[in-house]
Amino acid sequence: MRIGEVAERAGVSVRSLRYYEEQGLLTSSRSPSGQRHFAEDAVERVQLLQRLYVAGLSSRTIAELLPCVDSPSDANSDAAFERMIQERDRLSVHIDELLHARDTLDRVIAANRDHRREMARAGAGAVPA
Amino acid sequence: MRIGEVAERAGVSVRSLRYYEEQGLLTSSRSPSGQRHFAEDAVERVQLLQRLYVAGLSSRTIAELLPCVDSPSDANSDAAFERMIQERDRLSVHIDELLHARDTLDRVIAANRDHRREMARAGAGAVPA
DNA sequence: CTAGAACCTGACGCTGACGTCAGAGGCGAG
DNA sequence: CTCGCCTCTGACGTCAGCGTCAGGTTCTAG
Numbered sequence: 001m002r003i004g005e006v007a008e009r010a011g012v013s014v015r016s017l018r019y020y021e022e023q024g025l026l027t028s029s030r031s032p033s034g035q036r037h038f039a040e041d042a043v044e045r046v047q048l049l050q051r052l053y054v055a056g057l058s059s060r061t062i063a064e065l066l067p068c069v070d071s072p073s074d075a076n077s078d079a080a081f082e083r084m085i086q087e088r089d090r091l092s093v094h095i096d097e098l099l100h101a102r103d104t105l106d107r108v109i110a111a112n113r114d115h116r117r118e119m120a121r122a123g124a125g126a127v128p129a
Numbered sequence: 130m131r132i133g134e135v136a137e138r139a140g141v142s143v144r145s146l147r148y149y150e151e152q153g154l155l156t157s158s159r160s161p162s163g164q165r166h167f168a169e170d171a172v173e174r175v176q177l178l179q180r181l182y183v184a185g186l187s188s189r190t191i192a193e194l195l196p197c198v199d200s201p202s203d204a205n206s207d208a209a210f211e212r213m214i215q216e217r218d219r220l221s222v223h224i225d226e227l228l229h230a231r232d233t234l235d236r237v238i239a240a241n242r243d244h245r246r247e248m249a250r251a252g253a254g255a256v257p258a
Numbered sequence: 259c260t261a262g263a264a265c266c267t268g269a270c271g272c273t274g275a276c277g278t279c280a281g282a283g284g285c286g287a288g
Numbered sequence: 289c290t291c292g293c294c295t296c297t298g299a300c301g302t303c304a305g306c307g308t309c310a311g312g313t314t315c316t317a318g
Contacts, residue, residue, distance in 0.1 A: 004294065014295085015276060023275095033284055035295055048233070054223075055230035058274075069237050081241055088234045095227050098220060101184035104177070105217045108198050112210055133264060143265085144306060152305095162314060164265055187304075 001038045003028075010046035017046065023059040025049055025066065055091050130167045132157075139175035146175065152188040154178055154195065184220050 007014045020026040021036070026045060028036040048069075052062050065087070068080045136143045149155040150165070155174060157165040177198070181191050194216070197209045 002294075013276075015278085018296095019276060031284095033295090034297095035284075051226075051230045051233050053275085054226045055234070065237075068241055081238075081245075084234065084238055084241070088231065088238065091227060091231050091234065095224065095231065097180075097183045098185075098224050098227065101180045102217065102220050102224065104180050105184065105213065105220065109210075109213055109217065112197055112213070116210075131265075142306075144308085147266095148306060160314095162265090163267095164314075182305085 001040070001042065003036050003038065006038045006042050006046065009043045010050075012046060012050065020046070020049060020059075024063050025059065055087070056094060057087060061087065130169070130171065132165050132167065135167045135171050135175065138172045139179075141175060141179065149175070149178060149188075153192050154188065184216075185223060186216060190216065 001009075003014050003017055007017055010017075017026065021028060026038075026042065026049070028038050028042070031037055049062065052065075057065075061083070064080055065084050068084055130138075132143050132146055136146055139146075146155065150157060155167075155171065155178070157167050157171070160166055178191065181194075186194075190212070193209055194213050197213055
């Protein structure tokens with residue numbers, strides 16, 4: 001597949017794909033004329049990358065963890081494995097923070113809804129234009 | 130309270146507080162010499178801001194929602210209220226994405242752990258140095 | 259009165275994941 | 289052959305939430 005097709009299938013920009021390759025997160029072969037050629041599983045790969053980005057991992061961090069993902073049987077340094085667990089924990093903490101934040105929003109929303117209902121009742125016949 | 134004390138109590142930098150004020154998220158009175166003076170509840174306010182930032186809201190978005198938070202009884206445009214609900218939904222979606230991402234990480238971690246255990250057993254007496 | 263901490267206003271720097279523009283090839287259809 | 293679309297490599301632009309330095313004023317302890 002050429003880069004445009006991968007981009008469309010994975011739902012990302014062509015620019016992003018080139019960036020991922022540049023960061024060592026994605027590999028491609030080249031045609032004699034220099035055009036990139038991607039394997040079928042590149043689409044899945046890109047979607048995995050997207051999920052890791054969403055998780056708040058940086059390109060560099062992802063690059064460190066990918067060997068672990070690609071060949072779990074290898075002797076891919078304990079460091080990478082530890083790092084992955086560490087990132088998982090960081091993510092858990094972040095999720096908790098977001099849940100907290102959502103609670104806060106919910107409380108504000110509830111307070112508003114109450115006041116709105118009151119206002120609606122009080123003003124029903126008060127300002128009849 | 131002066132700015133330094135607020136910063137310390139809220140656990141943020143002085144620079145951040147000035148930035149918040151600049152963005153209209155925080156108010157202060159000024160002493161004749163021009164120094165900022167904050168009320169007691171400024172600390173709480175800052176912590177609220179922090180939570181909203183964590184939730185992924187931008188300064189501008191927060192600025193739009195704050196009237197709603199501060200005076201829920203006011204006629205603070207329905208738009209602001211709608212916006213708040215919209216942001217809550219966005220946050221929920223994001224949380225789901227993060228949970229998904231964590232699952233992905235967990236699967237990778239589990240796969241690695243398995244392979245590691247196998248390796249440990251196979252290699253136990255194989256490379257005794 | 260004076261040293262030093264805390265405060266002030268600009269204003270530039272930084273980071274990361276791309277967007278975007280420029281200029282120059284490829285490549286299939288008609 | 290050529291028109292139009294895709295691709296290539298640089299390389300600069302962006303945005304946001306601050307960090308940080310500069311140069312100057314103000315407050316406070318001794």
